[in-house]
Amino acid sequence: MKSGFGRIGLGGIVGNGEEPPRSQPATRVWLKRGVLWLLAAGVAGSAVWLSMPPSEVNAAQAEPVQLAAASVDPASPTSASDTSAAEAAGLERMRISSQTWHRGGLGSKALVTFTVRNDNDYAVKDVEIVCAFTRRDGSHLTDRSRVLADVVGMKSRKTFARVSVGFVNVNADQAKCSLVTARRV
Template sequence: MNARFDRIGIGRFAGSGERLARAVTIASVSFGRSLLWLLAAIIVGCGIWMLLPLSKGHSTEPVKSDVATVEPPAPSDTGMAVSPVTQAQAPASAELDRLKISSQTWRRGGLGSKALVTFTLRNDNDYAVKDLEIVCAFARRDGSHLTDRSRVLADTVNMKSRKTFARVAVGFINVNADQAKCALVAARRA
């Protein structure tokens, strides 16, 4: 019985064995080349990864914040506030107590990873202000703090007026962020 199948296989498929051998050889060569390219890409990627510095999040040392905290100035004997800024910077800064964010809302943008903040800024000063710096604090639904993002806006708000800033991209936020509270940190006279 085996003899019959051998004769049928030899007679009918005589040239297919050579074609099959060539196809297997070509496939194995191209697979081998692909495997070599993959290995080379892995080696290069690991080499680059080893050259990158360690991130602050994975070290055992306490992380120092890059953001400086600003303490309110103490009043002096004359009743005027003592400012830590030099005389050259003093005329350029604006009084923040007369600048208020009157309304604010936020939503997600960029497939849910970016925060877009809409707020109205009221300027009660007798001069226009520019280079407004805002800081937005994001929190979970239960109120626990997640992250802070800041942004400097180069727009000008005229004196005794208000201006609405619509959908300002503040930055990337955590997916668990549910609440946002923005505050004005700095501004300059225009």
């Protein structure tokens, strides 16, 4: 004997043992959930990164850096070993006439564009520059140096475009580059 409850309809809630139809495929649902979790993790990671104090600041770096200029008197006698090597050039007649910088490499590298002016009566090579990076308030962050192997001709100037001087702090806002040494060709 049957009770006959099988014929009682429950309306649109449940069909005949079927699951309700989905509006989207299961892979699309899981993909949306994965993207939402990834976005939440990115926001949380960014919040932690921004709340961390800068790691490069200490008492030693807070002091301004004094740059030394090396030069050799051309009238001084040289030994036999010094004649084969290039002499150090006088920096008093060399300068950086213009400079700009911007970030590259996902914002972590400094790319400097500058023009070296050589007013000497001889060409120079292996020009070394040092760039000091500061915060917006003027406090010192870090120094980076680079040796440029190119030759700057006598009484001429040469522009070096987008020279990577290294990694810089994310708080760096200004850069000031100076010539340190150069070798006479």
